[in-house]
Amino acid sequence: MELIFDGLKKAVEMILTGDREILEITWLTLRVCLMAIIISSIIGLPLGMFLGLTRFKGRKIILVLINIGMGLPPVVAGLWITMLLWRSGPLGHLQLLYSPTAIVMAQVLVSLPIITGLTSSAFQQINEKMLLQIKALGATKIQSIALLLKQTKIAIVAAIMAGFGRVIAEVGAAMMVGGNIQGDTRILTTSIVMEVSKGNFDVALAISFILLTVALLITAALTLLQQRKRVS
Amino acid sequence: MLKNRFFATLFVFMLLILSACGNSESDQANAKEEKPEPAELILATTTSTQDSGLLDELLPIFEKENNVKVKTIAVGTGQALEMGAKGEADVLLVHAPKSEEELVTTGDAVNRKRVMYNDFILAGPKDNTADVSGDDILAAFKSISDGKANFVTRGDDSGTHKKELGIWTAVNIEPAGDTYISTGQGMGASLQIANEKNGYILTDRATWLAQEKNLTNLQIVVEGGKDLMNIYHVMQVNPEKHDMVNSKDAEKFVEFMVSSETQDVIESFGKEDYGQSLFFKYTE
Numbered sequence: 243m244e245l246i247f248d249g250l251k252k253a254v255e256m257i258l259t260g261d262r263e264i265l266e267i268t269w270l271t272l273r274v275c276l277m278a279i280i281i282s283s284i285i286g287l288p289l290g291m292f293l294g295l296t297r298f299k300g301r302k303i304i305l306v307l308i309n310i311g312m313g314l315p316p317v318v319a320g321l322w323i324t325m326l327l328w329r330s331g332p333l334g335h336l337q338l339l340y341s342p343t344a345i346v347m348a349q350v351l352v353s354l355p356i357i358t359g360l361t362s363s364a365f366q367q368i369n370e371k372m373l374l375q376i377k378a379l380g381a382t383k384i385q386s387i388a389l390l391l392k393q394t395k396i397a398i399v400a401a402i403m404a405g406f407g408r409v410i411a412e413v414g415a416a417m418m419v420g421g422n423i424q425g426d427t428r429i430l431t432t433s434i435v436m437e438v439s440k441g442n443f444d445v446a447l448a449i450s451f452i453l454l455t456v457a458l459l460i461t462a463a464l465t466l467l468q469q470r471k472r473v474s
Numbered sequence: 475m476l477k478n479r480f481f482a483t484l485f486v487f488m489l490l491i492l493s494a495c496g497n498s499e500s501d502q503a504n505a506k507e508e509k510p511e512p513a514e515l516i517l518a519t520t521t522s523t524q525d526s527g528l529l530d531e532l533l534p535i536f537e538k539e540n541n542v543k544v545k546t547i548a549v550g551t552g553q554a555l556e557m558g559a560k561g562e563a564d565v566l567l568v569h570a571p572k573s574e575e576e577l578v579t580t581g582d583a584v585n586r587k588r589v590m591y592n593d594f595i596l597a598g599p600k601d602n603t604a605d606v607s608g609d610d611i612l613a614a615f616k617s618i619s620d621g622k623a624n625f626v627t628r629g630d631d632s633g634t635h636k637k638e639l640g641i642w643t644a645v646n647i648e649p650a651g652d653t654y655i656s657t658g659q660g661m662g663a664s665l666q667i668a669n670e671k672n673g674y675i676l677t678d679r680a681t682w683l684a685q686e687k688n689l690t691n692l693q694i695v696v697e698g699g700k701d702l703m704n705i706y707h708v709m710q711v712n713p714e715k716h717d718m719v720n721s722k723d724a725e726k727f728v729e730f731m732v733s734s735e736t737q738d739v740i741e742s743f744g745k746e747d748y749g750q751s752l753f754f755k756y757t758e
Contacts, residue, residue, distance in 0.1 A: 328560065328562055329560075329561055329562055329716070329717065329718045330560060330561060330562070330716075334718070335718075337514075337718070339562075340516065340545050340547065421545060421546075421547045422548070423545045423546055423547070424530070424546070426543070426545065436524075436525075438662070438663070439521065439525055439660045439661075439662035439663055440525045440662060440684060440685075441662055441665075441666075441684055441685035441687065441688045443688065
């Protein structure tokens, strides 16, 4: 119990005194996670929408693959990206291993299936009659997409939140492809692992409180966005 | 248009983030204009050098002197050596002399130099169930095995694990069974497990000193024997065998580690916090 209190105290201390290192680590975590989520959303939302609305041969197989991908263990994603980025690997000449970009790549790999899968589920639930009606009223493609997006807003934001939860909590892949390099690829989760292995449980706990605060703020913002009543 | 406010907000939010990322990149670019872009040097090393805090002390000095950005990958010695063999690292700082020699023989590593030493110790439960003491590690391992006491092993191919296996081989015992607990984790985590399971464990002294405060059930039971020396070497990955290796800075790093100024820093490191050195000078 005392440890939890100490950790909380230390977290407040770190933030109030503006501990430069922890601020940088937090900022990097934010940048990396949001970048990954933005990329995953840009690819995953249209893809999920497409898979949800159309019917074609092989679609079910793709959906199965995406659903498996939702449970892809981050260390597996990390291992794949690592092998891809090795100096001796196919993308080795880019020298991306142990850089923040590598972490973003691994995080996209684990969050893309979640966003795609949940988005496609949302669009599959749209009533067929409504689709017909939209067509019948002569909506253009853009108009009908806008209308459908509004219908599925809650589910889409839920998909983004689930993806965000995955990437901010992720540590296995970030450790492997990032290397936990001080001032370069050290993010909140990897610093927690490191502090634990150093035996600094109080510091680890303090960082975990900071991580939870960040996650809470962003999730709260997204929830408010999701739950906001439509104005008209 | 109010209906689209949600997506407009989302869009603006994303743009903000993107521009934030962009800004920081251009900041970096500005910083680079003032100084030539530092070269990157990948250092594969063992967890003990990072977890003890030694590298935090040494690397900033090296980086400043040479305008190099050192990327430290702290893993078990086994993995660090493997990174060297694959050419994924530029320079190695490790502590498993036998395996290192193999790497030199295959030509993957060159310019190998002795840097420093500390020692391994055997930690065990406070009640010392196997009743071991003194400085004879071989006798201690035998008693632990005979007494069926819990023994915690890293089991991760690290330098410490290799050292432990060497001792088991020396006493002709193949460790196995319920009492031989293999964690597959780093030194710190393994010490925690030994602490919870009332087990004996071979550890390097630096990690022990750093962790001691959390290990209320453990004490040092065997220390000081000649078999317990833990020697660290630094070496370059052979640029002739692997592409993309930064050999220029790797060579400088090797020189840096054995220079007398660095050796003084190494030996004085830890005196303030622990009242004793964690690593000792040991160049050739």
